[in-house]
Amino acid sequence: MLEELKEEAIVNKVGGRFKLSTLIQKRLVQLNRGSRPLVDNNSDDKMEIVIQEILQDKIYLTTNGELKVISETADLGELLDLDSSDL
Template identity: 40%
Template sequence: MIEALKDDTVINALGGRFKFTSLVQHRVRELMDGDRPLVERNGRTDFEVAVQEVVEGKITLELPAEDEE
């Protein structure tokens, strides 16, 4: 599963490593607070589950819309 991160396709699709890391960190926090995983846990840690969800495209990064004045 972590092998998928060696290919930068997913990271580049999100806009870079910082955004990828922020997304995974936010999702790990949600999982720790009790949210249900969107993929099978199969004995994996919250971090591994969050990364797998990102790799499979089950969660994405949504930035707030900029207000045009």
């Protein structure tokens, strides 16, 4: 087992063990379908890549359980999942 999964920090970062397992599963599906890793990691272990993406705040789950990727060009509205009509 990866050492990072034994720590509560990653569990707290995503909001609980269920959300963590959901996030990992959804991202692993994307990677297995050919998505590129969002982190520089020389590992072929996709689980290790996903854990690093979580720890580096590259991916998260929305309130309705969708996987979102944070791009470096994302604006604040995208990160907060806001629409201008919400204001």
